[in-house]
Amino acid sequence: MSPLTDFGTAHNSTLEAVDRLQKDGAYPLFPVITQREVTRAWIRPHDTAVDHPVTVFGSADYLGLARHPKVVQGALDATRRFGTGMYGIQAVGGYTTLHEELEEALAAWSGHPGALLFPTGMQANLGVLGTLAGPGDVVFADRFNHQSITMGLELSGAAVRAFRHNDPEHLAELLRTAGPPAGRPGRRLIVVDGLFSADGDLAPLPEIAELAERYDALLVVDEAHSAGTLGDRGRGAAELLEVRDRVDVITGTFTKAFASSGGFACAGTEMVRLLRHSARSYLLSAGLPAGTVGASLAALQVLAQEGEERRRRLRDNAAELRRALAAAGVDTAGSMAHVVVVPVGLMDRTARVARRLADRGLLVCPLIPPAVPIGGARLRLGVSAEHTADDIANAVRLLSEALAGEAQ
Template identity: 40%
Template sequence: MALKTNPAALHDTYLRWEREKRSPYFPVIESNHENSVSTNMHDSLLMFGSCDYLGLSQEPALKAAAVDAIHRFGTNTYAAQLTCGHTRLHRDIETRLQSLTGMPAAIMFPSGMTASIAAISTLANEDDVVISDRLSHVCLFMGSQLSGARLRTFPHNSMRRLEAILRESSDRRRRVIMVDGLYSADGDYAPLDEIVALAERYDAKVVVDEAHSFGVVGPNGLGAADIFGVLDRIDMVVGTMSKGMGSIGGFILTSEEHERELRYMAPTYTSSRGSAPAVAGATLASLQALETQGEQLRERLAENTAFVTRRLREAGFNLLNTRSHIVPVVIGDEDRTVDVVNWLMDNGIMVSTFTYPHVPVGSGRLRIGVSSRHTTDECQFLVDNLVRAKQKFSF
């Protein structure tokens, strides 16, 4: 039975899954060991639902850095960063991000979501137009709404439609294009070389959310913009520490002018405390790990991803057009998707469950999060069980 698109029906569906004890959402993690977790419902699940793509959250150096930061600075910062500042760790993270990427300036936020909201809401106002891919992350749309700018969208990766909107918006003070570098539900990339070329032709700004790509892809591990060789031609790069970097927090890479504007004017920065010292300590250690181990970790991730996607495609799975470590397994019907997820957990595997409104109605899917820490045997165990699930549930 497909979900209806009105909020009341959506809520009723999620409640029905809870009443039927079928809901895969909000599992309680009791403990973890290497690539497995224990939950309130299952003793041991092989984790294939995580966004910890390089496995850095389990790196001993990050754990030790977090503990050391607590000893140095306590468990919290004093007040809003505007008035009481942040620690030396926070400033060192910004300095290292700037030097690592070659961007003029970097500013750290408490989360990737607050960074994305700040980017758009600070860059645009009611005299502007924000032009977004329809599959961009919800936080970019939230920032657009706060900005007061007119919002226009184009079909996913349609450069023809993007150019038409740019041409039609010449009367606006500023045109801001916002896209994800790597799309979190489909696993494909924005054609950033084409987007940047159009932006330069029509005098537009470009904001790219690299949440799922920074640290993980590109010749230097700097995300989708690194793959397309356009990092120095993008106005704002938004990133997060909560995925490839194994920590928590967000950041924006931009010009010095925009950085000062964000630091004084973005409410999600000025009215929020900085990340806890433990988080900052782990983040700084993760940046160090990316410099020393990043290439090796990315190579291993690419090998695991190729192994899983090749075997799943050979078995007839619909993986959309993924070209990355995000592997969507499309099932379609939402109830069937939930049944498959529960069956996988009963057989020792945890994956992420994507149903409406996170993906369109009728396109329910599993999102497989491949990690560089997975062994070949673990990847094969995943494939074998997905093949069994496909046969059992006929998708």
């Protein structure tokens, strides 16, 4: 192999796996969407020239707002008013009154005094963690946290102590025994996902919040998959578990329940002020396009009116999917909400099942390394408030048949 194309053992192994799956007709990634509805799409797998319809259970449009007329109109109106892009980075190029309105609406929705918009949810985590943690600080992180959290901590330079997934006792042990590096005084942070996107379970936030208070640590919760969907007002896992006022910072994204794009952080006024002037992933990036801001604003307005009913339908649909899968003998690995996980195991087997499902009319999300540990590949089904009883029954049937066919 030429040195120019030898990328090292790990990357070469990834490319070899892609080649193998493509050669076997089992490659399940990057389908091209040629037409999209809320729970339906027409996709064209990379190795075919013909598109075909699928029922989508691989979406994060949990509340079904991506085609809501008011959300679409909000994007169109904002684009007509401000155009498709910004002048540059916001500190010098400015941001629009819509950006201000969305930050104010987010703060009011979250119950925190302030909010800040980021280009993506990933950049929200990079910016928050890179600003609040640094050399001399210690961060305690659930070992199954989203990779954007892990990346933010790596960039921060802080000492990281990973605790076993959803294990407050292990966290307490680390908090008792892990002091600042080399005895230097420093800040302590605890950071967790509210709803874990690859496991479908909730963090034990009451226990974690109690430990944060006992050991004087800031608590940061990523509500990417739970914002808008969980809690009486859709404020996320922290609201559902009644610890919202004990969380110092929440991060999240508009790409899930809010059916738009971009990320955000909600916190106290001074903390938001610090992030605005210090978070590099905010300062060095152009602001969100006005169209996405308009869509997010409209989504918040729609949810103020329709959110309770949409969350009820989402909750009922998720419960029915989990019940029906269990009745069919399909393991859902303790999934607790609208992120329903089906363990498969080996990467190639997971890819083949996902591709077989797509070819038969069901689009799900295959999670394979490095997104999950080696040997821990799985399928993730994203439930929507718009799924029907027939959608759920058909998904269970197809998934059961595909898994059974792979086992033979």
